[in-house]
Amino acid sequence: MIEILSAVELPRARAAGALVADILQSVRSRCTVGTNLLDVDRWAQAMIVEAGAQSCYVDYAPSFGRGPFGHYICTSVNDAVLHGLPHDYALRDGDLLTLDLAVSLRGLVADSAVSFVVGGPAPAGSLAMIDATQRALAAGIAAARPGARIGDLSHAIGTVLDDAGYPINTEFGGHGVGSTMHQDPHVTNTGRPGRGFTLRPGLLLALEPWVMADTDELVTDADGWTLRSATGCLTAHSEHTIAITDDGAEILTLPSRTLL
Template sequence: MIELKTKAEIEAMKPAGRFVGSILKELKEMTKVGTNLLEIDDFVRRQIESRKGAESCYVDYAPDFGTGPFAHYICTSVNDAVLHGVPYDYALKDGDLVSLDLAISVDGWVGDSAISFVVGKQQDPEDLRLIKCTEEALEAGIAKAQPGNRLGDISAAIGEVAHSYGYPINLEFGGHGVGHIMHGDPHVPNDGRANHGYRLRPGLVIAIEPWFLKTTDEIYQDQKDGWTLRSSDGSRGAHTEHTIAITENGPEILTVRE
């Protein structure tokens, strides 16, 4: 069921969004060649434990698309991994493409956001192009999150950017409603038909999250951890996400990273 938030409830969601955004900003600055994925996970754990009213949305999370409960505080996806990456004992190498996806509840309200970046000096232009595509697609999707538009307008805007870059699009996983829980209605695909679908109204809070792979739209679940989603052909992926609220004045980003 799609839930609309009051103005007061949207205000109550902002601390969680700002908290998630600030952690991702700090993680991007501190993640270097040699940083271990478990260090990133532990940093997030300590941030959550130090914040009154904060709880991880990932620890013990057990949806039907995972294998058993998730046991970490952040998703760390590297190179051919693009979603639901489980942190493990791996030191990042020069040129690794890293996607960090973080969802935290503060005082019962969730903020959900993701970033992708390349560590080190070996910045492959193709990796940077892929990341830029997800960022531009996110901006395009947010721009269409206007009262009176349709959900398909957001999806179509995201898909148009991806198609312009020549990247294939997977529709199995996409954006979603956000509120007291991390994943709610509606589903927000990364491609679709303009002027179709649910009519957008003030009070709707959704996560918009373009993610693309360089040369395929097919993914598989890593059986070693039962969670990490990887490209079927080994090509790299990138993922960018914001939680936004639709207001009478247009979209408002709740997971700002300034």
């Protein structure tokens, strides 16, 4: 299913995006050495409930997971890159943490992820890897405009990641959003330009470049959810939800406020 929002629905999408961004920003600011991942999940839950929103994760039970997910935020540490199930783990100096959050507000979903290093020092190569995913995300957003094809976005993202020297997994990537979290079209993190669905105003997309330092192969934890690099190498993941407008792409998952 591919949903196209009307102009009157876009403000609701903006509100959902701002909420996701604000929660991620708040949670990130509280993640320090010693923070337990279960506390991170509780913080996200409290902010989602307070906003009158709904988690997209708690009851999420796709075919690739051992569902339902049962938590409010994905917390992926070091070699974990996607669908990190919060568990009893206290963050340590130098941990590379990815927070991934999807929330529904007034019937519309926004989805975003951020990777960062807790405390310090940063492990070798980790900041460069995070930067590569951020630059790839920016390139994908820059390519998004009415009349462009999904392949144009995939090609822009993949060019940055490939030039940075990272293997690219195409099993998981970006996707459409709307009234539900995962919709068509699928946006792989590499691809051929000029191929795929034609973008039009009102389309919402979650673009999410992610990489593993030296492999494109994933393995699944015993929890049935957490996806890790097959070699145990570090990973990184950046994601924004965007809306295609008449003028190009609008990033919806930017914070609405500044934390002191």
